[in-house]
Amino acid sequence: MPLPLVCVVDDDESVRESLPHLLRKFGFAAQAFSSAEDFLASAFVGQTRCLVLDIAMPGMGGPALQMELSRRQQAIPIVFITAHEDDTVRVRLISAGAVECLFKPFSGAALRNAVNAALRAG
Amino acid sequence: MNNEFRQAIDTIPGLVWSALPDGGVDFLNRRWCDYTGISLDEACGRGWLSAIHREDAAPLVEYWSSLLGGREPGEFEARLRRVDGTFRWFLIRAVPVCDESGRVVKWWGQNTDIEDRKRAETLLAGEKRLLEMVASGCELPIVLDALCAFVNEASSGCHCSILLVEVSSGTVRHGASPTLPPDFTRAIDGRPAAAPYFGPCAMAIDQNTPVVVSDIGLDTRWDGFEWSARALAVGLRSCWTAPILSQAGRPLGTFAVYQREVGAPTPRQTELIGQVMHIASIAVERAQAEERLRRSQAHLARAQRVSTTGSFSYSAATDELTLSEEACRICGLDPALPVPPGAMRDRIHPEDLPLFLRMLGGTERQFDFDCRVQLEDGTIRYVHVVADALRDEADGLVEWIGAIRDVTERRHAEEERRRHEAILSKAERLSLTGSSCWRPPSEELIWSKEMFRIFDFDPDMTPTVHMVRERIHPEDLPLFNHTVECAVRDGQDFAVEPRLLMPDGSVKYLQVLTHAFRDEHGNVVEFIGAVKDVTERKQSENALNEMRNELAHAARVATVGALTASIAHEINQPLSGIVTNASTSLLMLADDPPDINGALESAQRTIRDANRASEVITRLRTLFKKTTSASESLDLNEATREVLALSLSELQKAQVMVLTELAHDLPPVRGDRVQLQQVVLNLVLNSAEAMSAIEDRPRQLVVRTERDEDDHVRLSVRDTGPGFDPESACRLFDTFYTTKREGMGIGLSISRSIVERHQGRIWAACNDGPGATFGFSLPRLPLLADPRHVDAPPPPGVPDVEGVQGQAQ
Numbered sequence: 001m002p003l004p005l006v007c008v009v010d011d012d013e014s015v016r017e018s019l020p021h022l023l024r025k026f027g028f029a030a031q032a033f034s035s036a037e038d039f040l041a042s043a044f045v046g047q048t049r050c051l052v053l054d055i056a057m058p059g060m061g062g063p064a065l066q067m068e069l070s071r072r073q074q075a076i077p078i079v080f081i082t083a084h085e086d087d088t089v090r091v092r093l094i095s096a097g098a099v100e101c102l103f104k105p106f107s108g109a110a111l112r113n114a115v116n117a118a119l120r121a122g
Numbered sequence: 123m124n125n126e127f128r129q130a131i132d133t134i135p136g137l138v139w140s141a142l143p144d145g146g147v148d149f150l151n152r153r154w155c156d157y158t159g160i161s162l163d164e165a166c167g168r169g170w171l172s173a174i175h176r177e178d179a180a181p182l183v184e185y186w187s188s189l190l191g192g193r194e195p196g197e198f199e200a201r202l203r204r205v206d207g208t209f210r211w212f213l214i215r216a217v218p219v220c221d222e223s224g225r226v227v228k229w230w231g232q233n234t235d236i237e238d239r240k241r242a243e244t245l246l247a248g249e250k251r252l253l254e255m256v257a258s259g260c261e262l263p264i265v266l267d268a269l270c271a272f273v274n275e276a277s278s279g280c281h282c283s284i285l286l287v288e289v290s291s292g293t294v295r296h297g298a299s300p301t302l303p304p305d306f307t308r309a310i311d312g313r314p315a316a317a318p319y320f321g322p323c324a325m326a327i328d329q330n331t332p333v334v335v336s337d338i339g340l341d342t343r344w345d346g347f348e349w350s351a352r353a354l355a356v357g358l359r360s361c362w363t364a365p366i367l368s369q370a371g372r373p374l375g376t377f378a379v380y381q382r383e384v385g386a387p388t389p390r391q392t393e394l395i396g397q398v399m400h401i402a403s404i405a406v407e408r409a410q411a412e413e414r415l416r417r418s419q420a421h422l423a424r425a426q427r428v429s430t431t432g433s434f435s436y437s438a439a440t441d442e443l444t445l446s447e448e449a450c451r452i453c454g455l456d457p458a459l460p461v462p463p464g465a466m467r468d469r470i471h472p473e474d475l476p477l478f479l480r481m482l483g484g485t486e487r488q489f490d491f492d493c494r495v496q497l498e499d500g501t502i503r504y505v506h507v508v509a510d511a512l513r514d515e516a517d518g519l520v521e522w523i524g525a526i527r528d529v530t531e532r533r534h535a536e537e538e539r540r541r542h543e544a545i546l547s548k549a550e551r552l553s554l555t556g557s558s559c560w561r562p563p564s565e566e567l568i569w570s571k572e573m574f575r576i577f578d579f580d581p582d583m584t585p586t587v588h589m590v591r592e593r594i595h596p597e598d599l600p601l602f603n604h605t606v607e608c609a610v611r612d613g614q615d616f617a618v619e620p621r622l623l624m625p626d627g628s629v630k631y632l633q634v635l636t637h638a639f640r641d642e643h644g645n646v647v648e649f650i651g652a653v654k655d656v657t658e659r660k661q662s663e664n665a666l667n668e669m670r671n672e673l674a675h676a677a678r679v680a681t682v683g684a685l686t687a688s689i690a691h692e693i694n695q696p697l698s699g700i701v702t703n704a705s706t707s708l709l710m711l712a713d714d715p716p717d718i719n720g721a722l723e724s725a726q727r728t729i730r731d732a733n734r735a736s737e738v739i740t741r742l743r744t745l746f747k748k749t750t751s752a753s754e755s756l757d758l759n760e761a762t763r764e765v766l767a768l769s770l771s772e773l774q775k776a777q778v779m780v781l782t783e784l785a786h787d788l789p790p791v792r793g794d795r796v797q798l799q800q801v802v803l804n805l806v807l808n809s810a811e812a813m814s815a816i817e818d819r820p821r822q823l824v825v826r827t828e829r830d831e832d833d834h835v836r837l838s839v840r841d842t843g844p845g846f847d848p849e850s851a852c853r854l855f856d857t858f859y860t861t862k863r864e865g866m867g868i869g870l871s872i873s874r875s876i877v878e879r880h881q882g883r884i885w886a887a888c889n890d891g892p893g894a895t896f897g898f899s900l901p902r903l904p905l906l907a908d909p910r911h912v913d914a915p916p917p918p919g920v921p922d923v924e925g926v927q928g929q930a931q
Binding site: 012014015017018019021022025026056058081083084085103104105106107108111 | 690691692694695696697698699700701702703705706708709710720723724727730731734774775
């Protein structure tokens with residue numbers, strides 16, 4: 001059985017470079033994309049078991065991607081990450097179906113818990 | 123009559139005759155017959171009458187008849203024809219011979235030649251008539267015509283012409299020539315006087331000597347001008363001309379006699395001409411003197427009119443006032459009418475009249491005062507009167523002679539000048555501005571009152587350059603001296619802002635602006651300048667600067683609040699990387715066996731992210747640092763990129779799309795980097811905020827830099843917000859003016875003060891489409907002033923947002 005694929009979509013290079021390594025250490029397969037559009041255009045959408053998604057990005061933002069996936073009926077559990085610490089946003093996103101919303105910087109444990117929760121939800 | 127007696131009478135050199143009591147001539151001596159060429163037989167009876175001039179015959183016969191009725195001797199003047207046909211004047215005397223009873227038995231007569239006396243008499247009468255003409259002020263052309271006619275008459279066969287020298291033009295003018303063909307005489311009119319080749323008259327003037335041309339046909343002296351040919355063409359054969367001389371011996375013109383026969387003047391003609399020339403000289407000189415007098419009177423009248431000065435005389439004995447034309451005009455009297463008695467007294471202003479009357483009747487020798495003259499229409503004229511008393515031997519007043527001058531305009535101008543001076547003085551006092559005039563050649567210095575106050579010198583002192591230098595602050599003196607020296611050398615305007623060190627130790631700040639006035643060689647004649655005491659302004663400026671810095675800092679701190687989220691975002695990004703990498707690294711080291719290489723990579727990424735975080739902090743520190751103004755050469759593009767990098771996430775959050783159009787060849791400007799970035803940030807945040815309520819169109823922000831005219835660099839921020847009311851455009855940059863509920867209204871006003879301190883201009887404009895554009899322009903740094911900054915690359919760590927668009931969702 002292949003490792004569950006976790007995709008990271010973030011315009012920030014630091015996140016794109018660091019997060020896949022950590023996810024792999026947690027025992028997941030990981031892919032990083034610098035924009036929502038790149039992700040949608042990729043061949044990984046169907047295999048993705050969890051999406052770690054930045055909220056604010058140039059072009060299509062995280063919530064927009066979430067809506068687009070739901071429109072495509074691609075029910076991928078989503079863990080939002082954001083550098084803006086804003087609880088109202090977190091509450092809104094979670095109530096809209098997101099598994100979790102993490103504020104940068106988040107701990108490795110918090111990430112693992114969130115991804116695991118997503119995989120369980122999926 | 124016996125023969126012996128007859129022979130005796132015949133031998134008498136005079137003309138002797140006898141007549142019978144009835145008047146019939148019975149004897150004429152041989153001399154008579156020889157003289158008239160009439161034989162005795164023919165002449166006897168009434169035959170002698172044929173020798174009498176036709177004009178004289180009838181009167182003579184009448185007189186002779188009247189004489190025959192009595193016994194008295196008689197005499198009669200008549201012209202007798204000589205055998206050669208010429209008439210000469212004779213005095214014909216007749217004496218009766220009576221018998222014892224007293225009855226006339228015979229008349230004896232003698233004719234005496236009185237031609238010379240008669241001629242002299244005629245000449246004398248002619249001269250007298252001419253002189254009378256001259257004396258009675260007869261016009262010169264008429265007198266000259268009469269002169270010519272007189273000579274023509276006295277010497278038959280002569281044709282006279284008179285030419286006059288016109289001194290002002292140096293030419294000859296036709297004077298008179300009643301009997302010569304006009305074409306001939308007018309040919310010389312207007313020719314140069316000193317041109318002997320034009321003809322004998324011109325030669326006579328030029329050489330100041332008579333010229334005789336006894337045969338025009340043989341004389342070749344004027345062939346060049348064809349004078350001889352023209353004279354011959356009108357039938358003239360000889361010409362004698364002589365200069366008419368003034369009393370000083372200067373030629374006034376010529377008197378010329380022409381004849382239709384060849385010949386030189388006879389002595390009699392020479393004498394005649396000489397006499398006539400004398401009269402001509404008097405006539406011409408008198409006419410010239412009259413002309414001079416007339417002109418000098420005209421000049422005087424004109425001079426009086428121009429100088430608004432009239433003359434007057436007042437006779438004490440007759441109480442009579444005589445006014446010149448201009449004096450009449452000044453007093454509002456008609457110069458054409460006689461001055462009515464008391465006219466002056468009626469017109470002098472009642473308040474000035476007593477003084478005037480005291481002067482007129484007093485014992486002064488001179489008077490000199492101003493009085494007012496009231497004209498009929500009520501106008502008041504100011505008149506300056508000066509007069510001199512003429513006194514007799516007993517020191518009694520005979521006459522006042524004086525001048526009056528209309529000084530109304532001067533008085534008005536003086537009043538106006540006084541008023542202006544008062545206003546100016548007040549204005550100087552109010553504006554703390556003194557004026558000064560400095561004439562470097564003479565070192566003369568003229569100061570207005572305010573100058574003395576500014577320099578704190580006694581207004582009675584005469585200011586000197588030395589005094590000025592003594593007051594100038596020692597630190598500012600070298601620059602002041604250098605500036606002034608250069609200005610004097612180059613003849614240029616100058617401006618300096620020296621400080622004064624006052625005796626009490628206080629310091630004054632001055633602003634000096636001068637304009638140089640140069641002579642035609644470019645040398646400075648004088649500097650006229652304004653000196654403004656700007657001490658208070660300087661002090662408040664300093665205080666204001668401090669306040670402004672405080673305020674700018676406060677504003678920056680205020681923006682910190684707005685940017686907190688942004689800052690957190692900027693820092694959280696690398697922090698997130700750090701935590702993630704550190705976690706990864708720890709996990710890799712915990713593996714068995716540990717993944718050393720993977721841990722090392724992760725640790726390196728950790729360091730890199732930490733560096734990124736540190737750069738963000740550095741940028742923030744420069745932006746929010748409280749700092750005083752520091753001027754440097756800077757690239758506005760680079761500064762703008764930094765600001766946009768910091769605010770990008772804020773803009774994304776506000777869902778604002780940022781487009782940058784930064785000119786590639788933007789010249790550097792000089793200024794305070796932090797302050798100018800503050801301005802850019804203010805403009806960007808303002809625009810973003812303005813668009814917060816816009817939902818029906820993209821929230822788009824265009825940040826553009828470009829070269830502006832007049833060597834300026836401009837930056838503009840264009841939004842698609844609601845724009846602003848054009849009427850409030852001028853108030854947008856006022857402190858505490860705000861259209862935003864939460865705004866403090868200090869952002870734009872601080873931006874304006876920053877830009878203006880950089881000699882720039884800030885502005886706001888409504889777009890053609892939706893929204894507004896805010897911008898500023900700054901003077902560019904002169905080319906090559908600091909080449910390091912022309913193509914400076916963006917500093918490391920600052921993302922290049924050029925052409926990138928950021929959008930948040």
